[in-house]
Amino acid sequence: MDEKISNLQRAKVLIEALPYIQKYNGKIVVVKYGGNAMISDESRRAVMGDIVLLSLIGVKVVLVHGGGPEINELLGKIGKQPEFKDGLRVTDEETSEVVQMVLAGKINKSLVALIGTLGGRAIGLSGMDAGMLEARRLSDCLGYVGEIASVNPQAIFDVLDKGYIPVISTVAADSTGHCYNVNADTAASRLAGTLHAESLISMTDTKGILRDPNNPDTLIPVVNVSEVASLIREGVISGGMIPKAECCCEAIRRGVKRVFIIDGRIPHSILIETLTDSGVGTMFHG
Amino acid sequence: MDEKISNLQRAKVLIEALPYIQKYNGKIVVVKYGGNAMISDESRRAVMGDIVLLSLIGVKVVLVHGGGPEINELLGKIGKQPEFKDGLRVTDEETSEVVQMVLAGKINKSLVALIGTLGGRAIGLSGMDAGMLEARRLSDCLGYVGEIASVNPQAIFDVLDKGYIPVISTVAADSTGHCYNVNADTAASRLAGTLHAESLISMTDTKGILRDPNNPDTLIPVVNVSEVASLIREGVISGGMIPKAECCCEAIRRGVKRVFIIDGRIPHSILIETLTDSGVGTMFHG
Amino acid sequence: MDEKISNLQRAKVLIEALPYIQKYNGKIVVVKYGGNAMISDESRRAVMGDIVLLSLIGVKVVLVHGGGPEINELLGKIGKQPEFKDGLRVTDEETSEVVQMVLAGKINKSLVALIGTLGGRAIGLSGMDAGMLEARRLSDCLGYVGEIASVNPQAIFDVLDKGYIPVISTVAADSTGHCYNVNADTAASRLAGTLHAESLISMTDTKGILRDPNNPDTLIPVVNVSEVASLIREGVISGGMIPKAECCCEAIRRGVKRVFIIDGRIPHSILIETLTDSGVGTMFHG
Amino acid sequence: MDEKISNLQRAKVLIEALPYIQKYNGKIVVVKYGGNAMISDESRRAVMGDIVLLSLIGVKVVLVHGGGPEINELLGKIGKQPEFKDGLRVTDEETSEVVQMVLAGKINKSLVALIGTLGGRAIGLSGMDAGMLEARRLSDCLGYVGEIASVNPQAIFDVLDKGYIPVISTVAADSTGHCYNVNADTAASRLAGTLHAESLISMTDTKGILRDPNNPDTLIPVVNVSEVASLIREGVISGGMIPKAECCCEAIRRGVKRVFIIDGRIPHSILIETLTDSGVGTMFHG
């Protein structure tokens, strides 16, 4: 423990978290975790710790994870060149299998096991379990990249109801049972909407939306979804942040109260965002 | 908020409380609160805040309160001299009514209302509600001072089951329905035993058990119940601390895992004792 | 037992009560009990016996009590003069505490204990428990006299659901937690409406509404709420009966099926009203 | 209503029934009703009324009925001579069918319908429903007269659990599905034991057990099962009362607390026995 913080200070910190705990108690919070934010073991452990804590104090956390780098790593090992078109991975049969294996086999179960060592109880699901996500082909030239045709959240509710933390890989089957890779941000947004989540927290490796991308002091803390279009036009939201921001808007439109893009590199950024009076990124609201 | 503690530090404090939260999650903790520890509004608010927080993070808190000074105050107002025999209040009919009114009417409901303003949900009970405590006359010369003839914890389980914090006044009826004053330490001890509580926390206005009562640095942090008799013989435990210590032993004998005598004057001493790695008084164990 | 009634007659009486028992089975009946009707021990015992019986045969009885004389008694003892303005008690801080202590501490718990000795299971509540009644100041010149800002009946439903008789004192806290005295007739009326009670039985020390107040043979057995205004204009309903009658109308408007003003001095008047073919006062309906 | 009993007296009668209602609340009481006690419409209506009342005040009544005279009546109509051996009906295939039809078709459903017109909710069962009673041949020379091979009370518990009064005909199938006539006293005794009934009330057309059968003033109000053998030897219990008394003893041995042989010809004898301080026959206990 941090020796410089007295136990009285510790107690005060806990008591000051009370209104935030009350606010989220019994509510569903979807956390999207993936990409570079997920690389280091230390970060994973910190994020899973935050999730176990939230779960224990009565928040119904649903973890949706992605997996970029590890997919490329395995593709590399089997001698396959990743190929992207408009930022989306061209996914042939073999790549589709690799994605499924890395996401649902390696990352998902490792996160589940990590939660277990931290005293939490998690069950790993994919979009294929109990027909949670049905995919359909997004575009012929992308292969097995799917868009979400329908969402059935029953398995998530059932798993939450039994007291587990659902950890979800965003691979999904089409009506013939073939596996598709589904974008994790899109899936998290759709699920958060269907689950009527109190909030969606999207962990990235950026500080949030910066008015001047080179100046971290220009963070825009709060964005109304009505402003997003003009922020894109102005170039403030650009590149890979555009689809992320659109997912945030989509979640708000589907009924999520608040959506946060936060900096996953900051330790315990979920707890800071959720249980203290300060934010660590950009909040979208309707 | 305390400006000197950064939000990262706050998050760390929360995450460091995780194993303690896990330890107490779903367990019953009986808090005995009374006497001088209860006098100031600020202390009451702090203690009730601690209880609301514990309740929210899944601890089943049962609050047993006493009430010394306010009883004397009302007795004074109606021109009645408090009379004690061997540390026990001689309780005639009129005094018995005053005790009942102050405990079950004033203090109990005020604590319940205070919990409400802090966002908790409490129901105030007395030993008379649903026959929770049956009293019998302790001694003829003390009047309506009762000892506990039997305990029926059903109402407490029912109130906990519905999600409320039970707040309990230690007045009890005998089989004819007459009200008796019951010692709050004794009642808390008996209730904690009957409820199979994980722990009983007795809040006092002392630092705990001191080897040298004049030297606060001689606190004995841990006492095995088998040592209590010799500590009394040696005079280390003396005066009003003797019946308190005996209540602690009794609770351990009835199956409570750990009993704490803590200093209620230290702000948030319950949280420090429960959710940090340091103790703030004396722990009894079996 | 009354020797003059044979056991066959007893059985017939029971069987003749069958349709009335069927009518009230599983329904909520709010009983308002207070004032002079509550003074004698014998009357209290008889009324609590009636309530235990109703509860046992499947009626969900909710008892709302007042407390007039005992409040004055304690105010007298502490040398405080009761002061009334337009029939409402001017309530300073000290008076407010006395009211809380007498109602929630003395009368409530004594009724609860009495029910216990009669074989019933009661839990005493006040408007402060679980935020059941929120008060706001009625008028600046009356001090801590509250009107009801909002009603949350959850605690009553929970207590009924667990099989207890809720016994309710009409003291309530405002949003800061300060205690207010709330008129018991008004509270009973509001609660009966919120609980969708089958009936509200208000026990008084009058025969009901008399066309000629000096002639008990002029009892008006049934009043439609639409007639109340003209009965007040005609002076048939006058004095302290006016607010009572208005509470009856209010309860009907809020959805209570039938409201009875009955004579609490008649032994077992609740049972006579509820389980026989004769009434003992005035029934209001919509 | 009986005009000579005032409403106050009615209320007193109800309140005096309180301890008896409390005693039986939530308990199972098996009523055996049959033979001559069942002949008149008036008697049936009175007995069913008693049962509906008991059911409504929380007693779990299980009605086991017999049917003597109506069986003979139908046998007579089809030109069949009843034939008895040692007091037991010799039962050929055709007789067995007549018994089944009269008991399970006519009497059972008529009692069920009568309970319905009195505001109760009954479901008629036979030993054949859900395998409640399995029969085996008692003796080769008696044909389809069965003894009880096994009892499965699940259907009764399920029907009680859903709030119905089970009304049971004592016909039962053997393992091949063939129907047997089973003695109703024996079946009631076995069922009461298996159901752990609080009491078994056997309605007869006698006053109970008389020391001198010609002198109704010699009723023996209480019999310990240990005395039954000597009462039989002394001839006090004789003839058709012997098997009845043996059923009573058997029920006590199987765990029923109290067994009553009461006079079904006395109107409301069940209520008098159950809800007043006087008995109307002979009580057996262990």
Add this chain to the structure above:
Amino acid sequence: MDEKISNLQRAKVLIEALPYIQKYNGKIVVVKYGGNAMISDESRRAVMGDIVLLSLIGVKVVLVHGGGPEINELLGKIGKQPEFKDGLRVTDEETSEVVQMVLAGKINKSLVALIGTLGGRAIGLSGMDAGMLEARRLSDCLGYVGEIASVNPQAIFDVLDKGYIPVISTVAADSTGHCYNVNADTAASRLAGTLHAESLISMTDTKGILRDPNNPDTLIPVVNVSEVASLIREGVISGGMIPKAECCCEAIRRGVKRVFIIDGRIPHSILIETLTDSGVGTMFHG
């Protein structure tokens, strides 16, 4: 077992039944069984076997039975001439009793027992149990022939909920408790509608609706309820089939999805209709 079907073929048959099992799983299917289709023991055993199987694979089967021939048999035995008016039995008091006894006593309980020997769990009900069917006189000149005044399906839902197969005799009481004979086709149709059954299967001793009654090859497999009137006008539906067809239409109008008239003489016709791709009679739909 049929030796000519290999175990592999058996497994294939089972697996080919899968979509049909899925279609009916958890749904209510009302089977009307009566008249000549019910005469032979072999047929009864086969039909009950089908019902036990359907029940076991998750179909909520409700069996409504009639009873023609056995009623006449008993009427004959007691020397009573059956008398019909417009195809309806003239039912005096004595006949009404015979009908009740044969249906609710003999046939009902025998079917219940037969289900038991096949490993199923059934409870026999009549329209009189728990007020399921209330009858009123259909016509003065027919005596105790009733039409259905109201339906209360609660007992059926309760019996299904506890896992039993309800077996229902179509006798019903009027508001005074007197028993009426109710047409079984009508009752099955009304019950199926009230229960929102997935389908109603009416077992007859015909092949279904034949365009040329003398040519079994002219079976009309599917009829839309809108065609029924013209089929009657054309004489295709005639005689006793007219009220049957009208019951089918009525059931469809009350919300039953599909109604089947099938040939009960074909062994296992229920299973063939329900769990294979071929029909064995005429299906009505809306």
Add this chain to the structure above:
Amino acid sequence: MDEKISNLQRAKVLIEALPYIQKYNGKIVVVKYGGNAMISDESRRAVMGDIVLLSLIGVKVVLVHGGGPEINELLGKIGKQPEFKDGLRVTDEETSEVVQMVLAGKINKSLVALIGTLGGRAIGLSGMDAGMLEARRLSDCLGYVGEIASVNPQAIFDVLDKGYIPVISTVAADSTGHCYNVNADTAASRLAGTLHAESLISMTDTKGILRDPNNPDTLIPVVNVSEVASLIREGVISGGMIPKAECCCEAIRRGVKRVFIIDGRIPHSILIETLTDSGVGTMFHG
């Protein structure tokens, strides 16, 4: 559909399955599926169909899968030589990851999706989910090959309770969260024992235990666990069948009623074994 089997024959097959369905209804059956038996798509589809059917008719099926060939395939692709010691795979860090990915990512989710396309509802789990299996190192020279240190079946019960088919990959974490490969036969045996399964069905690519391995007509249909040791000594059970047979014995010892080694190459062998009167392999019993 097979045209040569008439619909009547189909119905008869279904009805002849009735006693088998009754035997397994509501019971847990663990199916171990893996290795060569799992290779062809057709076989997988047939086996999953059998499981969906069993699930639908009320059997609580738990599917434990292995995965041999596909693991080697991926190891081959990444240029890793499989290395075995005493029939157990030497598992370094990279191999351990490959096993986890193939089992929990590829095979598990593909089976889950296949069940979905057949109308079933499955949830894929691994030993890591909710701490179901805790592993510890089997031997230092084998690397990440684990034996089962403890089993927590709660997640399986919860998933069954919500109506899903649990599909389980036998990878497990040790107390530090590191993933181990656990033998699927051993895991299935341990799980079946802990779940108190009615039976364990182990699908292999052999006919069962043959007295003469070269003569398929020498199948031993039934083996008592007490005979296994001598069968091993005699060489009848040899090679890879030895650990399989030991797992069967272990399951019986842990309370599984019957264990089957069946030939997964025979289409629908599970259904033939479970729902017909013939066996397709060797049954072990205690």
